[in-house]
């Protein structure tokens with residue numbers, strides 16, 4: 001995954017806000033990258049651009065051989081559904097569907113898996129994240145950690161090469177956070193690219209690389225699990 005000259009500005013009545021001022025980035029398969037930085041430094045904007053949720057004002061993004069900045073509308077949505085697994089702070093599970101049905105939803109939307117294989121694939125993913133015994137329950141019957149595991153299984157439904165997570169442990173206690181982060185580390189070790197936005201030092205130490213943003217620019221790029229002092233707010 002690479003980005004070149006990534007700029008994102010928002011026009012406001014009071015003037016233009018520059019969320020990203022020109023980011024160059026290369027991330028390879030198997031990396032577990034934590035994007036860190038102060039509030040307002042551009043972390044979520046960067047993740048949204050790389051995931052194809054939002055489009056850059058200028059600049060280029062290439063993910064798994066596709067020039068994402070050239071895609072629009074339904075082609076962008078189809079690419080995103082196949083390529084990017086998304087995990088959010090508040091899980092975003094659909095409350096009226098069972099856990100297994102939530103996991104099958106991306107398969108239904110993208111038709112990447114034949115209909116008769118979707119349930120067994122969902123069960124396999126739920127087993128991988130350790131909650132197969134919760135498959136038939138509604139999300140409200142699960143703990144926060146179990147709900148985030150269900151959301152990770154759903155993110156993996158279409159076998160995306162890239163997993164992106166915005167503050168995935170922001171709503172979990174520290175022991176539960178650790179187990180979810182171990183799961184991300186395992187998914188990266190299996191060859192996926194994992195990119196996580198976080199502002200918590202304890203969370204970011206699970207990553208193998210830290211990208212620090214400051215005022216929309218790259219302020220640091222360090223390998224290893226320990227973020228140098230002063231690199232987090």
Ligand SMILES: Nc1ncnc2c1ncn2[C@@H]1O[C@H](COP(=O)(O)OP(=O)(O)OP(=O)(O)O)[C@@H](O)[C@H]1O
Pocket residue numbers: 010012017018019037038039040041042043044045046199
């Ligand atoms: N839709 C928008 N319209 C206008 N300004 C925006 C919009 N989205 C983000 N911004 C601005 O862009 C800058 C970067 O925001 P962003 O949410 O990417 O930062 P962040 O590092 O993720 O912050 P936080 O840690 O608080 O979530 C901020 O100044 C923010 O106010």
